[in-house]
Amino acid sequence: MSVRTLPSFDPRDPLGLDDLLTDEDLAVRDTVRRWATDRVLPHIADWYERGELPDIRELARELGSLGALGMQLTGYGCAGASAVQYGLACLELEAADSGIRSLVSVQGSLAMYAIHRFGSEEQKRQWLPGMAAGEIIGCFGLTEPDHGSDPAGMRTHAKRDGDDWVLTGRKMWITNGSVAGVAVVWAQTDDGIRGFVVPTDRPGFSAPEIRHKWSLRASVTSELVLDEVRLPADAVLPEVTGLRGPLSCLSHARYGIVWGSMGAARASFESALDYARTREQFGKPIGGFQLTQAKLADMAVELHKGILLAHHLGRRMDAGKLRPEQVSFGKLNNVREAIEICRTARTILGANGISLEYPVMRHATNLESVLTYEGTVEMHQLVLGKALTGLDAFR
Template structure:
């Protein structure tokens, strides 16, 4: 094992994992480091992966797409194993973890949990194998933290549904084969599995991003998109559907953010040991050691929190407010770790030769997507006080 990896895990966190868990973690780490890490800085600089569909297929072959779901070709692994996979993927890049999270924990989970059996059979095996890509359409140009006000509409027309509207900031949107779209209906908010080849469904890839540049982000445009009734989720109504999916995806963020933190911490430690100023490595100066020690403390605490929540999820007792605790704490602390690492690297910290500025930029998006700091703060506050401060 790399001595830097050992130094970053002073708490011997691996002692808390089973052999099956470390085997999955090591397999994902090996793939991420060999097949993604050498290229991801270039993808970030150019604003797109070389071959996103090919990358999805490789991730499907590895078994990480919908890996925590059962049946339909999914691996049926534990929440802890899924979390460890997210950590290793985001240690390479948040955009890659986002691709996997949207595929498995938003699009696939929504279909697995809510869709008709025919839709499940049509899409889930192909999505697990990486032969089909999904996206999740909830956020709109004017409706982010308050999705209840969404403007996208679906109306019945005979035995079909007709959808009109726009969705914004959709990961995988322009490469997706199926979109989970949430829309207002006369019966309240409902979900739909919309094949992207349906007439009237178009996408526009979003450019000029300074964050998550190694993943595809799109706007979805629905203009009289007609789908059969079997594409509508039959039972779920209201915000319970999309919020359940978001809770599932936020769990992966709790783990993934610690991957970005670990990458920056390891980079800062390696750099500090090799960079000499005033005749000795900067790692030998007290202020640098204080930064490294503080970064280590927050990383260890973040992984311990993620692992605790994963054990609760595997036991079936994880509550949404606990996911908010993990998402708020771990992303916020991961961003602080990345910023501290940037100061240790000095001017080199802004170069894509190192992963630090890339992780910093990515985490600025992770901090606010799938629930902003403010929203998770108020979720926690409501749970503590019993008082709703959202309005």
């Protein structure tokens, strides 16, 4: 009887989760990882410290050439990748920085997805190929200064004026806003909430950038101001009315966060693991002390459980079985655990944990935004609570 030799234990993949991935999955992951390592990591600390993303247009074109923009969509220049492959890309991008993953998520899972799913054929042909190539940057206007978790109360409105629409209102915390060539904006109409494809060079449209952020600093965040922006009749997304439109887009984007948050957690965990092996106190590496090993073990368990959860949800999405409540399950768990991993990693690095020479504090502060955007903790708890009990506690 032959004795089977077990594979060696990999501290960076302790559960052997790579076995779940196809060769094509691995190729997508490794391509995005190489790009992020070469193009983002050498500069990200400086960009973050300066509070800007100076190469955003060039980065968008490079991401387009990789097929990372709208990669889960089909046709119109999009890659038609699987949900798992898109998730792996999100993980690798956020392992570099949440701002880079946000650029890709807003472009592909919000702006492009809205046009792809709810737009006319003319709208798709006009916008999607340029957006997939990164030649046109898009943004998604839903959140308002006074309406975040309750988008049904939005004040932005669109009125008919002959054959035209006239759009007035404000949107807040809009990623890519001031560099976008097109904005998908949701507004109240006499027929209910509708989506509009708004070229940003229209008179009355402006997007002042939001400054003084302590999170997502390497990301363009803006306010959208719509001052009687006149649009033709065919600017409206024809295939949806009501909150079903924007909420389905958000669910698609939240799926990317389930994966992406684990990228930030992985980067912080690996930084702490490497540090624990080399930092010496009391005559030996701190990784040799029981309390440090307990921290590393707990971090590894939550990190790889989160990746396994993301993979499971991805396979369900690919099979057409993923429910919005399950996406809420993933975002609630994975972002919450990612923040805890970053905080624990910071304690292992000690004072060095607050330095931009290491990625940990940058990821921790970024995740404070990820925790509340596209659905706060409380909203996802209530989504799950309603699904579990059948009782609506939102109001």
